[in-house]
Amino acid sequence: MSGQSLLVPGEITPVRSVPGNIRRPEYVGKPAPTPYTGPEIQDSDTVERMRIAGRIAAQAMEEAAKHIAPGVTTDELDRVAHEFMVDHGAYPSTLGYRGFPKSLCTSLNEVICHGIPDSTVLRDGDIVNLDVTAYINGVHGDNNATYLCGDVDEESRLLVERTRESLNRAVKAVRPGRQINVIGRVIESYAKRFGYGVVRDFTGHGINTSFHSGLIVPHYDSPHATTVMQPGMTFTIEPMLTLGTHEYDMWDDGWTVVTKDRRRTAQFEHTLVVTETGADVLTLP
Numbered sequence: 057m058s059g060q061s062l063l064v065p066g067e068i069t070p071v072r073s074v075p076g077n078i079r080r081p082e083y084v085g086k087p088a089p090t091p092y093t094g095p096e097i098q099d100s101d102t103v104e105r106m107r108i109a110g111r112i113a114a115q116a117m118e119e120a121a122k123h124i125a126p127g128v129t130t131d132e133l134d135r136v137a138h139e140f141m142v143d144h145g146a147y148p149s150t151l152g153y154r155g156f157p158k159s160l161c162t163s164l165n166e167v168i169c170h171g172i173p174d175s176t177v178l179r180d181g182d183i184v185n186l187d188v189t190a191y192i193n194g195v196h197g198d199n200n201a202t203y204l205c206g207d208v209d210e211e212s213r214l215l216v217e218r219t220r221e222s223l224n225r226a227v228k229a230v231r232p233g234r235q236i237n238v239i240g241r242v243i244e245s246y247a248k249r250f251g252y253g254v255v256r257d258f259t260g261h262g263i264n265t266s267f268h269s270g271l272i273v274p275h276y277d278s279p280h281a282t283t284v285m286q287p288g289m290t291f292t293i294e295p296m297l298t299l300g301t302h303e304y305d306m307w308d309d310g311w312t313v314v315t316k317d318r319r320r321t322a323q324f325e326h327t328l329v330v331t332e333t334g335a336d337v338l339t340l341p
Contacts, residue, residue: 060181062318063164065307066174069131071157072138074147081191081267084152092266097288102195102264103329103338106290109146110197110327110338113190116140117199118341120160120188126180126206130162133186134173141190149189149196149267156311161187161200168296168304168313168321169258180206183216185323189267196267198292199339200325211299212320215252219297219322222246226275226293227328230285230335237281240274243295255296255321257304258313262291263327285330290338294325 074080083089098106120137138159141148148159156172163171163185164178171185178184187200202216222243229242239260247254254276262271274281275295300319307314315321328335 060165060179062166063176065309065312066130066176068157068172068174071151072135072159074142074151078142078145078147079191079194080147081149081153083154083267088154089267092269094265094269096262096269096271096290097286098264098290098329099288103288103290105193105195106197106264106327106329107338108197109190109192109195110199111341112141112144112146112192113188113197113199114339114341116190117160117186117188117201120186121201121203124178124184124203124205126178128178130164130171130173130176130178133162134158134160137186137188146190146192149191149198153267161185163187163323165320166314166318168255168298168315169323170311170313172309172311178205181208182206183208183212183320183322187325195265196263197339198263198267198325198327200294200323202322202324215297215299215320216322218246218250218252219295220324222295222297223293223324223326226295227326227335227337230328230330232285232287232330232332234285235281236273236283236285237278239293240281241277244276247297253298253300253302255298255302255304258296260292260294260325264290287330287332289330290327292325292327294323296321296323
């Protein structure tokens with residue numbers, strides 16, 4: 057296992073500006089979004105708009121990932137993704153969502169999710185999750201991936217590789233007529249082969265004109281996730297696997313979620329639409 061010291065909060069730079077001609081989600085400037093009351097099944101026009109948003113989010117994530125290297129700050133990764141999205145006419149969905157101050161999440165090592173980009177400097181051997189969501193044409197596209205920074209130990213590399221594989225297996229399990237809990241069943245059964253923890257309290261979610269529609273997609277085999285998948289449903293799958301416990305602590309910033317045992321964790325995410333025969337991934341670069 058890596059001998060890296062544990063993370064501590066860094067300094068957060070001022071909020072980056074977004075040109076006034078770029079449409080904002082309705083929640084910007086408000087304490088919370090308006091609850092979504094629309095359908096989980098989207099029409100073809102909405103899906104195609106989400107494909108555009110998903111492509112921009114995936115490309116922004118790829119662009120930021122090119123800058124992952126020892127000595128680079130997580131705030132610099134935020135700058136790259138922010139500029140890419142606004143240059144392509146998209147609003148960074150996380151910016152101003154429930155007060156979140158940045159344009160993507162950067163979650164390193166023991167951070168499960170929602171890490172705030174700041175003055176933290178990447179170190180050789182870190183694993184770095186980038187979570188990027190773009191809003192354009194009235195819809196969101198959400199994705200994330202975990203990257204290696206420099207020379208990463210084998211235990212961490214395998215965790216990253218297997219977390220990616222757990223997402224791939226979950227996407228293949230999507231079929232109309234199946235309950236949502238098949239997704240978590242596939243992920244949890246695969247993770248158990250390696251003794252990994254599966255985070256339970258942070259989940260995939262419905263997404264469309266709303267960043268989080270209210271639909272919950274657990275990554276473990278939940279008996280409560282009985283919603284039946286239907287063609288046109290749009291949601292994210294974003295498994296978070298850990299080297300130890302699935303339990304977590306929250307930093308004082310109210311966002312950064314870390315494993316309770318401070319062991320490493322990885323995550324991957326796609327936005328997808330249920331088709332007549334399976335799933336169509338909307339977050340492809």
